Amino acid sequence: MATKETKRRGRPRSFDRETALEQAMRSFWEQxxxxxxxxxLTRTMGISAPSLYAAFGDKRALFGEVVTEYGRVYGGFLSRAVAEEPTARRGVERALREAAAEYTLPGRPRGCLVISAALNTAPASAEVAESLREMRLANVRDIQRAIAADVASGALPATTDAAAxxxxxxxxxxxxxxxxxxxxxxxxxxxIAELAMRAWPRTAGEKRTGGGEGEGVREKRKKETGPRPGA
Amino acid sequence: MATKETKRRGRPRSFDRETALEQAMRSFWEQxxxxxxxxxLTRTMGISAPSLYAAFGDKRALFGEVVTEYGRVYGGFLSRAVAEEPTARRGVERALREAAAEYTLPGRPRGCLVISAALNTAPASAEVAESLREMRLANVRDIQRAIAADVASGALPATTDAAAxxxxxxxxxxxxxxxxxxxxxxxxxxxIAELAMRAWPRTAGEKRTGGGEGEGVREKRKKETGPRPGA
DNA sequence: GTTTTTCTGTAGCGAGCGATACAGAAAGCG
DNA sequence: CGCTTTCTGTATCGCTCGCTACAGAAAAAC
Incomplete structure (x- = not known):
């Protein structure tokens, strides 16, 4: 990543771009x-409108950068959990547990930006809403892929409907x-997360309580897909 | 309900108030x-702004009427199901099944108005958002009450966390x-609804598959509470 | 008929929206 | 030192927002 080129000419920026981006993220995340x-935005970022437009383009482009940053810093836990845990069950279990923590951490907006930042949009913002919707669908596909892999390997019953x-x-x-x-x-x-996991399919000889495993895949699965935010 | 008083004086309204309200509901429901x-609103309702304000007050009051009408016609299925079915399990099962149908019926906006019409609001609309939030919380309390009743009657295990x-x-x-x-x-x-119900607590000697009942309460429960929209 | 009441359409209010023109300030380069 | 480049602050732009003043139209009451 080439963040800082040699030495830029002209008057230097008087604010820290990343800090301003972080502040913008908080605003979009909350409202x-x-x-x-x-x-x-100009109030919470502490800059004037022309500075904002010079540094980030327009509102939509700023939001795009915000979403990227959000995925990198806050929203990648689902993809990470699903990619790093050896089974879909453990991945989802971990993701749900982490979501419970992430969505309620003090000192930051509640819930998930990708889930809640572009609902109820007017037609003018349809593109923005669509981009977040596609991120949500991509996450569902991520989960589905992990589940299907476990069905194929026998870690989940063959009757499991991966998409559902x-x-x-x-x-x-x-x-x-x-x-x-x-x-x-x-x-x-x-x-809620714990209850949700009680719906997880069980293989034939599986006990109900206790951190039941019942997987066939043992080695860590490592996907080539990078982390992806939200759900 | 006194919808039509004797004979109103002055120029009569040139549009049907209920039809206009229905159109307004569609708009709010969608966007x-x-x-x-x-x-x-004036476009989809087919009336001019002064007519709208004369008939419904202001935007917020119109939305209030819309929410009431929505609860009466579309969103009451959860309260009804929980109130009419003999056990919390059957009530929730029915509500989830009906939700799957209601949320995707062709010819109307998708999803639930109470759930999705006032997310991401600016501070100016905080009151509206708060009123819908309280309706959602009231619905959760409705469910919780039915569950707690079944725990008390033995239809659900004593260890069941009704709130959770x-x-x-x-x-x-x-x-x-x-x-x-x-x-x-x-x-x-x-x-999704069917999977969700697999997390439902089971009493001691309960079989896994089949429409397992295992309730203690047999007679229809009839609450005094009226239907309440959304979830 | 005339009067009174109520609704309708045009036209526009102040406010806030996203976005920018412009001039001055602050840096590197020669 | 100029000269160029880039950022900053003021002061808007055109547009849409929610909302309404006003005059005319259409009904009942007299």
Missing amino acids: GYEATSISD LAHYVGAVMQGMSQQARDGADRATLEA | GYEATSISD LAHYVGAVMQGMSQQARDGADRATLEA
Whole structure:
């Protein structure tokens, strides 16, 4: 990453670009894309409108950078969990547990930016809404792929509907994000996550309670896909 | 309900108020409260702005009427299911199944208005967002009450955490609404609903598959609470 | 008929939106 | 030192927002 070229000419920028981007992210994360105005942004970023436009282009481009940064720093836990854990079950279990924590961490907006920042958009912002929607769908596909792999390997019953199970997990994560925004605390979300995992398919000779495994795949699975934010 | 008083004086209204309200509901349902402008409304309702303000007050009051009408016609299925079915399990099962259908019915906006119409609001619309949030919380409390009753009657294990289970159901419904808005079809939502019910607590001697009952309460439960929309 | 009441359409209010023109300030380069 | 380049602050732009003043139209009341 070439962040700083040799030495730029002209008057140097008087604010820290990354800090400003972080502040913009907080605003979009809290209020959503459309409800966050340019004057909201200039106030929280501590810069004037022309500086904002010079540094980031326009509102949509700024939001694009925000989403990228969000995925890199905050929203990648789902892809990471699914990619790093040896089975889909452990990946999803971990992702749901981490979501309960991430969505309620003090000192940052609640819930997931990708899930909640571009709902209820006017037609003018349809593109933005569509891009986040596609990120959500990509995450569901990620989960689905891991599940299908475990069905193929025998770690999950052959009768498992991978698409349905993946959509179920996606729905639960979206519901957790909304509940977090509605005020649910971490313990409540963790209880939801734990309950959600009770719907996970069990192989033939599997006990109900205890951290039942029942997988066939043992070695760490490592995907080539990078982390992807949200759910 | 006194809809039509004797004979009103003055020039009669040139449009049907209920039809206009229905059109307004569609707009708010599709785009949400803030993203729906007055000119959107006047266009879809087929009336001019002064007529709208004369008939409904202002935008917020119109939305209030819309929400009431929505709850009466479309969103009451959860309260109804929970109130009419003999056990919490059957009530929730029915509500989730109906949600899968309701959220994807052709010819109407997808998902639930109460869940999705006032997310990402600017501070100016905080009151509206808060009112819908309270409706969602009230629905969770409805579910929780039914669950707690079944725990008390022995239809559910004494170890059941009624609040956690109710929040789980609420999260699943909110997730289903979002998935519907993201394009999921009815079959996908029904699969989510069915999977979600596999997390339902089982009493001691309960079989896994088949429409297992295992309740203690047999007679229809009839609550005094009226239907309440959304989830 | 005339009067009174209520609704309708035009036209426009102040405010905020996203975005910018412009001139001055602050740096490197020669 | 100029000269060029880039950023900053002021002061807007045109547009849409929610909302309404006003005059005319259409009904009941007299």
